[in-house]
Amino acid sequence: MESQKITLPVVKPCVSFWQQTTRSFPYLHTNKNNPAPEDSKYVIIGSGISGALTTYELIQGGVPAGDITIFEAREAASGASSRNAGHVRPVTDIDAFRGFQVYKQLHGPDQALKIIANEKLVFERVRDFVDKHGVQCDFNPTTTFDVCMTQEFADFNARSFKEYREAGGDVSHIKLYDGEEAQRVTRVQKAVAAYEWPAGSSHPAKLAQWLLTQCVEKGVRLFTHCPVTLVTKSASSLPDRISWDVQTPRGITKASTVVHCTNAFAPHLLPQLSKFITPNRAQAHAFVPPASLNSSNILPSTMSLRHSLKHFYSVAQRRPDGIIILGSPIANPNISSSAATSRLVPDDGIFNEEVRDDAVSNFETCFPECEKGKLSHGEGLLHTWTGIIGMTTDSVPFVGRIESLPGQWVCAGFNGHGMARIFTCAPGVAKLILGGTWDDTGLPECFEITEERLERLQKGVPGSVF
Ligand SMILES: Cc1cc2nc3c(=O)[nH]c(=O)nc-3n(C[C@H](O)[C@H](O)[C@H](O)COP(=O)(O)OP(=O)(O)OC[C@H]3O[C@@H](n4cnc5c(N)ncnc54)[C@H](O)[C@@H]3O)c2cc1C
Incomplete structure (x- = not known):
């Protein structure tokens, strides 16, 4: 299996529609020229929705905000979280019930059902979170249509739907329309069929910025335009208490807990993932x-x-x-x-x-x-x-403790599905850091980054062990 050398994000990215409409965000360039702190118990790398929500959840779990530093390579939340297409649903070839066949092949039927159930749960989590906190992110809880534009695809979707339902998948929230009815409800004149289920849209940059604002205003130190270039074992580590030197162009920060929320760029600091993301x-x-x-x-x-x-x-x-x-x-x-x-x-x-x-x-x-x-x-x-x-070899993210690097954690590799995954994965990784078990996260087991999963992927067999 070939691995690619993953660089840092480019220094001069384009400005998305979401970024164009949030240029007044006060923390866009925060601490741009300041040196990195010498110590920080917790370091979060990446300020997208994964990094921001992991930080938020750690604070909710009792970690003092002043103990956390976020390093971001560019302006605040300048990665995929401020560049997507605004959906709170996955939109790829393997989303919703259609994903069942692929996930079943990769991870077995039980995991496949859990993965799809997780997408539905994330929508409900985002909706409830935005509602509870009054987050101004243009969130629109609505429905979404899968519009089949050809008979061939309508037949394929019907087979996928049947297979998912027969395996025990919950389809109670999915409505099906055929022919003229599909054209009427979707307003797409050439629609052959359509499936509808609850989903949402949002201004993703505003959501990321809201989370970052909460963290910074509670005392988290956010360093923008400050890429982490290397994480090495600190010389002052004790045998039973390892600490890490988080290296940046503006200094080295010593931390006992480091969380990689760098999505597609995770392999730059974790080369062991370079074949898999x-x-x-x-x-x-x-x-x-x-x-x-x-x-x-x-x-x-x-x-x-x-x-x-x-x-x-x-x-x-x-x-x-x-x-x-x-x-x-x-x-x-x-x-x-x-x-x-x-x-x-x-x-x-x-x-x-x-x-x-x-x-x-x-x-x-x-x-x-x-x-x-x-x-x-x-x-x-x-x-x-x-x-x-960040696409992964087995189509699911890497979440959890990196066994070979005690004190380092990851929440990355969202396969273009982050808006439909992060609101359970980031709280999940925060729970684990705070001493919880995998069961406490409620996440599908196949999301966990275990040595066994990495070895299996290394052999080129993404197949199921569940
Ligand atoms: C065009 C497009 C359409 C999409 N459509 C959908 C969709 O329909 N549904 C869906 O669910 N998802 C969709 N996505 C995917 C979704 O946006 C991502 O999965 C999600 O935003 C990932 O969030 P994140 O926080 O993990 O990563 P990011 O938002 O990418 O954040 C990672 C951050 O880490 C920083 N970073 C990287 N390396 C370093 C380093 N070494 N040091 C410091 N900082 C570093 C980056 O600059 C970046 O800000 C789409 C994405 C795009 C681009």
């Missing part, structure tokens, strides 16, 4: 709708427009401003092989024009009133950006 570039677009899709006509639900398993697009229209966010698949049969392989370059400072044109053209086909000739100046494509997602 691969950075992939994903792309998204903001679109200003014409009258048929604005004001009282905005799309009430999010959707995924599915032509085939690997050929799909996401659509989420924002309530506050009506902007439509279009997400492009990682690779799809409609684009050239050079455009498809450009996703392997982990540089979110650039985007691919062919991927952009394909996403817009697909949207125009599904909503013909959005064709270029019919739009007024100022309507249509507003912005394009990219972000880096």
Whole structure:
């Protein structure tokens, strides 16, 4: 199995729509020029939703905020958490009930059921969290449609749905529409069938920034533009109490607990993961709708427009401003092989024009009133950006204690599903750090980073042991 040398995130990323609309966040460049502290009991690496929520949960669990330092390579929350397509549901080839077949092959049927149940739970957790704390992140609890654009895909989805249900999967929350009814509920004229279930959308940067604000205002030290370049065993470690030197260009911080929340970039500091986490570039677009899709006509639900398993697009229209966010698949049969392989370059400072044109053209086909000739100046494509997602060999994240590095923990490798996973994984890793057991996390067992899992992946057999 080939491993790739994973670098740090690029220093000059593009600015996403989410970042464009939150440039006044006061902690964007906090401690940009200050030296790193000499000591900090806890160091969190990465300030995306994983890092921010892990920190938040540690504080909730009783850790004094002043004992925690967050290091972020670029501006605050500048990774995938501020660059996605705004969904609180996974949108990939293996999401929702469709994921069952793949997860079953990789992790066995029981784990597959737990993985999918976890996605539903995360939506409920985000919804309840935002509600309880009044988080201003444009959260829209709604439903989402899987819109089948071809009979072939409708048949595939029907088989996946049946298999999931027959294995005991909960389908009580999923509605199915066929033919004209599917076209009516989705407003997509060429829809063949549609599945609908509860999901949400949010302004992901505002969510990450809200979490960071809570942490910083309680006393957490956030160091932005301060990449961690190496974590080594501290010379002052005791045999039964290891501490770690967290090295940055602005000094070394000694810590007993280090949490890697660096998603696609985790292998830079944990080279043992370099064969198992691969950075992939994903792309998204903001679109200003014409009258048929604005004001009282905005799309009430999010959707995924599915032509085939690997050929799909996401659509989420924002309530506050009506902007439509279009997400492009990682690779799809409609684009050239050079455009498809450009996703392997982990540089979110650039985007691919062919991927952009394909996403817009697909949207125009599904909503013909959005064709270029019919739009007024100022309507249509507003912005394009990219972000880096972390794909894992066995399609599930790495969460928990790194057995070979006592005191180091990881919460990374979200396979483009972080918005549908982090709200259980980050609280899970915080519980473990605070002395809880895996059972306390409620997470599927296959998410745990164990030596046994790494050895199995090393042998190239991602198969199940459960
Ligand atoms: C275009 C796009 C569409 C997406 N669509 C969906 C979707 O529909 N549904 C879904 O569930 N998810 C989706 N995702 C994925 C989701 O956004 C991610 O899974 C999630 O944001 C990961 O959060 P994180 O905190 O783990 O990682 P990130 O937000 O990437 O945060 C990691 C942070 O670590 C920092 N960092 C890395 N290395 C170092 C270092 N050595 N030192 C210091 N800092 C470091 C980075 O700069 C970054 O800020 C999408 C992502 C993209 C880009």
